[in-house]
Amino acid sequence: MFSVSLGCSRSFCCAISIYQRANLIMHPNDDTTNILRFLYLHNNVIVAQLVNFLPPIIIMLIIFLIDGHLYAINIGTLFALFTNGPAIGFFDHHIWHGLHHNFRVKVNN
Secondary structure, three states, X not given: OHHHHHHHHHHHHHHHHHHHHHOOOOOHHHHHHHHHHHHHOOOOHHHHHHHHOHHHXXXXXXXXHHHOOOOOOOHHHHHHHHXXXXXXXXXXXXXXXXXXXXXXXXXXX
């Protein structure tokens, strides 16, 4: 079961890598990762993913401190939190080399 989950997760990260580089129509969560990655974190996708996940992590910790229980947190959630960034970075470098990040920053003077 874990190997199936691992394979699906890696396929998902490969798709995210392609989708974020194409940057045609972005989901707000993925766009936030790109904004953090390119504007604030010097193209570091691993840190960008972790920073992007900080709000839900903080909410989970607050609820845990109040209630003493964590709900809806399982191995897949933890796996995604800590491995999506490195996997997306890997696929950025190793899949479809001609597709570069299409992320533009508009500068208003």
